[in-house]
Amino acid sequence: MRERIVGAFVLLALGILVVFSVARAYSLNDVVTAAEDRKLERSVVLLAELVAARESAGAPVDAAYLSRHLNDAERIDYVAADGTEVTATAADYRTADQESDLSESALVDGGGEVTLRRSEFLVDERVSNALTPIVVLGMLLVVVSAGLAYAAAVLLARPFQQLAGYAVELGRGRFDLGIPRYDVPEADTIGRALEQSAGQLHDLVQREREFASNVSHQLRTPITALRLELEDLSLWPETPRPVADELTRSLAQVDRLQATVTDLLDLARARRIGRSEDIDMAQVVRGTVERWRPAAGTRDIALAVAGEVHAHQAPGPVEQVLDVLVDNALRHGRGTVTVALLEENHHVDIRVSDQGRDRPRDEVFHRNVGSAGQGLGIGLTVAAEIAEALGGRLTLADAPCTTFLFQLPRGTDSRSQN
Incomplete structure (x- = not known):
């Protein structure tokens, strides 16, 4: 400008x-x-x-x-x-x-x-001699006008530069902007628009936080009650041994459900998710595949994992993303579902693919809650947000078959560094 x-x-x-x-x-x-x-x-x-x-x-x-x-x-x-x-x-x-x-x-x-x-x-x-002072004076006026123009430009651009800074602060979550009024009508219009947007975003975030708190209370109480009932049934003397063993395994799934709810609420409230630790990604991937084999029925789930792959990540959120991807492949894919783990220099690639030839569009990551038969829910959307919160990303790979690519940074893994 x-x-x-x-x-x-x-x-x-x-x-x-x-x-x-x-x-x-x-x-x-x-x-x-x-x-x-x-x-x-x-x-x-x-x-x-x-x-x-x-x-x-x-x-x-x-x-x-x-x-x-x-x-x-x-x-x-x-x-x-x-x-x-x-x-x-x-x-x-x-x-x-x-x-x-x-x-x-x-x-x-x-x-x-x-x-x-x-x-x-x-x-x-003599005409030239008479014009020379005029030309010199004109060049001096050009220099003076350039200086005055620069000063005027600085004064005119300063409000918009400050407004850009306020916009950055708004993007970082600061809603009490306190934008001053300028003598430039256009800048004042933008300032009022930013203040209005800040107020609307503040109300929206406040409602989301209240909703998260309500959901936290409403979900944790019945999940805790369900866990206690299952635990009582597993310890009941009249419960057959096979049933008690099955109930014990179900308790682990209830614990995972409770951890998932906690992680999702943390993600919605503060963009923080899970606690990072040094984990074996191969073990996490194997556990996810084995957990989904009973639900696969006649569908085959192939696993391609070579050796140990260590990373510094939160295991719970990683499993949540993998659950969404495997569930999506089993519901909407075709043929064998393949889960492959690849180790790169600074990141880990997890590919979940099936044999379907119809490559989905990027709209699958958008929030678009549809009917149950359409597969347009928010599972992939939440999975993409969790991947971003982990410092990675979830995308569609450029492959002949339907393939989702889940990339994660390796983080400060001490084993990989030694």
């Missing part, structure tokens, strides 16, 4: 200078030409009288005599009464065409004629 304002001021000043200089040049040319004509007319009349007086005194009128009366860039042509021609030329007299020179003639008493010429280059030089 500042560069544009300065450029506009400079171009405006240059335009005014050019227009004024051209108009002034034409005006000065006419003024100087008229002044030189008047001086030339007086000079030739005086020269004719001097020549007449010299002839009356019987002295010769030769080139030496005429040269004494020459001024800069002049030429004198004298034709005597008997037809004799005498010419005297100044040393700096030059012309491209004598017809373009200034010329005046006068008759000499007793016969004869004197013609005085002044070179056109002398007129051009």
Whole structure:
């Protein structure tokens, strides 16, 4: 913005200078030409009288005599009464065409004629000398206008720079902006819009926090009650042993459900999720695959994991993302579901793919709650947000089959560094 304002001021000043200089040049040319004509007319009349007086005194009128009366860039042509021609030329007299020179003639008493010429280059030089101060003054005005334009640009741009800073603060979650009022109507309009947006976002965040607190209370209480009932049933003496073992395994799933609710609420409240620790990603992936094998039914789940892959991450949220991806593949994919773990230099790639040839669009990550048969829920959306909170990302891989790529940074894993 500042560069544009300065450029506009400079171009405006240059335009005014050019227009004024051209108009002034034409005006000065006419003024100087008229002044030189008047001086030339007086000079030739005086020269004719001097020549007449010299002839009356019987002295010769030769080139030496005429040269004494020459001024800069002049030429004198004298034709005597008997037809004799005498010419005297100044040393700096030059012309491209004598017809373009200034010329005046006068008759000499007793016969004869004197013609005085002044070179056109002398007129051009005097016009140029008269224009030089104007051009210098114009350039000085251009410099001054550039300085004033820069100062004005700084003053005009400062409110918008401050508003940009307030916008950044708003993006970071600060809603008490306290934007001052400026003397620029456009800046004040933007400031009021930012304040209005900050108020709306504050209300929205406040409602979300209240909702998270309510959900936290409403979900944790029944989950805790369910866990206690399952635990009592597993310890009940009349419960058959196989059923008690199954109930014990179900308790682990209830604990996972409770941890998932806690992590999701933390994510919604403060963008923090889980506690990072050094984990074996291969073990986490294997556990997820084995957990989903009973739900797969006749579908096959293949696992491609080579050795141990360590990373510094929160295991619970990683499992949540994998659960969403495997569940999505089993529900909407085709053929064998493959979960592959690849170890890179600074990150870990987990690919979950099936044999479906219809590559989904990126809209699957958007919040679009649809019917149960359409698969347009918020599972993938939440999974993408969890991946981002973990410092990674969840994307669609460029592959012939439907493939989701879950990338995670390895973090400060001590084992990988030693």
